[in-house]
Structures are given as structure tokens and as C-alpha cells.
Amino acid sequence: MFSVAMLGVLTAMLLALVAAVRGPSVFDRILALNVFGTKTVLLIAVSGFLSGRPDWLDLALLYALVNFVGIIAVLKFVRFGDLGRDDSQSAS
Secondary structure: OHHHHHHHHHHHHHHHHHHHHHOOOHHHHHHHHHHHHHHHHHHHHHHHHHOOOOOHHHHHHHHHHHHHHHHHHHHHHHHHOOOOOOHHHHOO
């Protein structure tokens, strides 16, 4: 049963990669990459359950945090063109 869930997650990951390549705008591509990251977290969790390694859930949570921070950084870069700009400095 979990093997079928794993296959479904892999299929969703493949579809997310196709959407990331074909996305009409950069924001659609970023959203598809975020979906791919979320499905990767699910894949790690299901793989850990299938292999009898519940400590993989910690790795999945860590990957989720890295995915979140990475997506926020990419969105800020796309919006402002720089990761280090502070809006309070530009107002002076």
C-alpha cells in the first residue's frame, strides 16, 4: 500500500518537473519547484516508513525548512533583483 503511495508521489514529482519546465511565467515555475520540494518531503517520509527508519522524518522536516527558505530567497531575488537590499536604506 505504501509502495503505491510512493509511486503516486513520484508521478506527482514528475508532473511538477514538467510544469517547472513549461511554466508560462517565472512565478509558475517557482510554484512548480515548491510543489516538487513538498513532494520530496513526502517521498523521504514514505521511504523512511517503508525501510523501517523513522528517523528519516527528521531529514524530511529539515528538507522542508530548507525548501521554504530557498523558495523565499528565489522569490525575493526575482522581485528585487538583489538579496541584500534593505528598503529602509533606500528611503533615505
